[in-house]
Amino acid sequence: MTTMPDNPLCTIDLVTILITMGEEAPTLLTLNQGQELPSGPLTNRHSLQKGLHRWAEQHTGCSIGHMEQLYTFADQPLPNTQHQLIRISYLALARITNPDGFSLQSLYTYFPWEDRRTPATNSQFKELRTHITSWARHDPERLTRTIPAFGLNGLPWDDEKVLDRYELLWEAGLVAKSLPTSTHTSDPSHTPFDNRRILATALSRLRAKIRYTPIVFELLPHAFTLLQLQKAMENLSGRPMHKPNFRRLVLHQKLVEETGERDASAPGRPAKLYRFRPEAATSCYLSGAMLPLD
Amino acid sequence: MTTMPDNPLCTIDLVTILITMGEEAPTLLTLNQGQELPSGPLTNRHSLQKGLHRWAEQHTGCSIGHMEQLYTFADQPLPNTQHQLIRISYLALARITNPDGFSLQSLYTYFPWEDRRTPATNSQFKELRTHITSWARHDPERLTRTIPAFGLNGLPWDDEKVLDRYELLWEAGLVAKSLPTSTHTSDPSHTPFDNRRILATALSRLRAKIRYTPIVFELLPHAFTLLQLQKAMENLSGRPMHKPNFRRLVLHQKLVEETGERDASAPGRPAKLYRFRPEAATSCYLSGAMLPLD
DNA sequence: CTCTTTTATGCTCATACTGAGTATAAGAAC
DNA sequence: GTTCTTATACTCAGTATGAGCATAAAAGAG
Structure with missing residues (x-):
């Protein structure tokens, strides 16, 4: 034993x-x-x-x-x-x-299909989806993995399934092998290791973590506008969000407080600056105001 | 580098x-x-x-x-x-x-304080809480870790902070050292390793996972009653739940379907048996009907 | 057969939260 | 000023949630 x-x-x-x-x-x-x-x-x-x-x-x-x-x-x-x-x-x-x-x-740049924020990137994704769909068709084993991973058959898009999608696209030969592979030694006899698997794990974990913990704030400056916060969440999740509802979500939870300053650098009406309130973050939920995809 | x-x-x-x-x-x-x-x-x-x-x-x-x-x-x-x-x-x-x-x-048996289900275990916990509180008092570093970990000062009890609590209780000398320590070799010169840290990590992960994934069903028989499902969630989370609301939660999400059978083994009215519907489990939330902990 | 016990299952209701919009406010540039 | 751009505020119907109460169906006692 x-x-x-x-x-x-x-x-x-x-x-x-x-x-x-x-x-x-x-x-x-x-x-x-x-x-x-x-x-x-x-x-x-x-x-x-x-x-x-x-x-x-x-x-x-x-x-x-x-x-x-x-x-x-x-x-x-x-x-x-x-x-x-x-x-x-x-x-x-x-x-x-x-x-x-x-x-x-x-x-x-490593996972273009994970970006569903704009009509442009979204339509790129849809093209890829037709390819993976036709690759999986007729193979039950492939289908049971592909359908939930890519949100087919009316299933919702799960932004955390980064690794599943990457592995499926890899198997389907749909990932351009345009990336760093073997690290830390250029010895060609060394088993090549796909760094993007680690990276996919990282993005997956990051997307899971932002859902119920306040780690987004680790990536933002100490003073930020609500739009900056929203963009950070959108950048991480790869999904667009509903602005008024996102503000409501943040402010209702009292996760942030006004600094008193304003951000005059952007065009338009200057936005208030906020700072994170760690003491309010025992329960934190910022993933709530997502817009529907396609 | x-x-x-x-x-x-x-x-x-x-x-x-x-x-x-x-x-x-x-x-x-x-x-x-x-x-x-x-x-x-x-x-x-x-x-x-x-x-x-x-x-x-x-x-x-x-x-x-x-x-x-x-x-x-x-x-x-x-x-x-x-x-x-x-x-x-x-x-x-x-x-x-x-x-x-x-x-x-x-x-x-390894973490008695993680069981908050009955008045008995709950009052045991409260006794421990007074000890850890007096240990942390007067030390700011200890306090900033103890307060969120044990839900002091009106903060909610977070059932996932198993490892934090274990480490604090260990430092405070409040864990009876009555457990397996060093594995796989009895060589006393070997650095003793505390297996309960791994175990605490496991319970923490398990409690995190049951929140939004259907892994509870991996631990249940293929046919189960709703009360069995509820008890499984309670056993894992260490918290009591509200029976009618739990049923509503499960049934509304259509996570289970009736088998047609009933369970006549228990006293009282026989409960319907259900089976898990994996196809409905893309979004699964069973942690919703918790009762408040004083 | 009826009553009691025990569990399962069903229902109510006020409150809170959510998705999807629309409307107004405040600066900057011309 | 007028217009552009972004910030911020408000509405409203639909749905979920927390808490409690009510009824149904079996088994066993008398």
Whole structure:
């Protein structure tokens, strides 16, 4: 039952998915012109999370507001080798970033179909949907996965099923393989690992978390307008929201308070600035005012 | 940035938290008279999850309906040693169990304060609350963690904060150290590892998951009465619910359908038997009819 | 057979929240 | 001023929620 393993040679890699909020979309911090994710070895001095937190802040210059473990992947070791690679991935949220040797990539460049906010991106999605539908047709196993993942047959669109959709599109050959694959070594003999799976897990977790926790505020400046808050939620969920109802939702819950200042930088009537009230956030629900899709 | 680690000697342990539903509470499958959790080495033949799924089914005789990765822990290596132990924990749900060399333990024997269902357990909790309150008083850092975790100052009780509460009670010395600690080796020089942290993570995840996914049904028989369903939700959440409103919630969502049979085993009027309708479960919310906790 | 016990199931009602709109207010640019 | 643009306010019908009460259907006692 509890046989000891044979202590194979083992590498443990800590991978950080560092997300910030851009104007149009959540953005990912990458290295080497978008080829790599920040990743470092396991240091055996701290707890995993605290150690990586400090490491990532030092190496990126970001002040990380929230960090959580995402998932642990165990790559297949190469045949004739005992070498095992374990990758423990973390989701980190930060407010601003000065890309100093880093580059920022919109998450939707990796998953364009996850953006359902505008008629343009939405119609792009619908085209993809016809392809995946015809791929799944006639195969019951494919259908039972595809129908809920893509909201077919009148099922609602579930923005959290990012990984399901990515895996299905991958199997269907509908994902352009235009992305960073193997990290942290260019050794071609190394099993290529698809970083977008980690990334899909991150977006999925992020979308799940914004539903009932106040982590959006970790991505916003300390003072923000209600429209900024709404745009942040829309950017993350990939869905458009109803403005008056969103304001009502936020204000009713007393999640924010006025700073007294106004934002005069935008055209039109200047919006009031608000700040987050952590003491009111024991129950937080900001995902309520979504508009229907197609 | 991407320095390679120095390949320390490394053991990877896969730990399974296997939960089934008892009459009174969710139960944990344990080995060695409750001293150990089922855990096995990393086999490098399958994907982590699929491999462990099969392994756990073979070694416990349970048919596991749902399995998900919980958390990866990295124990501190011993000084003067390069040996690193990595523990990847999984949550597994199963319907029935014939304990064949295994024993089943109510989760609330590990966390009695998480059971708020009856006046008796509730008053036990209140006693503990006075202790933790006086421990936290006068220390701002302790207070900011204790107040939301235990729902003080009029804050609502959050049944998902299992790990926060456990850690606070541990720090306060209020947890009787009457539990399995180090697994899978009795070598006393090995850093003791508190299994209840994994267990608290599991209960926390489970309580979070039952809120918006239909996994309760993985723990119930295929045909069940509405009261059985309600009791299962109460057992998991540790909170009593309002019977008429719970039925309304379930039936309105059309999550279940009648089998046509009735359950004559209990006294009183026989209850109708229902079965789960997976096709209706794209949005599932069964946590709605909770009664207030003073 | 009738009464009591026990559980299942059904119903009410005031209140709160939600989806989908429409209307007004306040600055900036010309 | 007039117009453009965004912020903010209000309406209204439909639906869900919290709390409690009422009835139905079986089993067992007398």
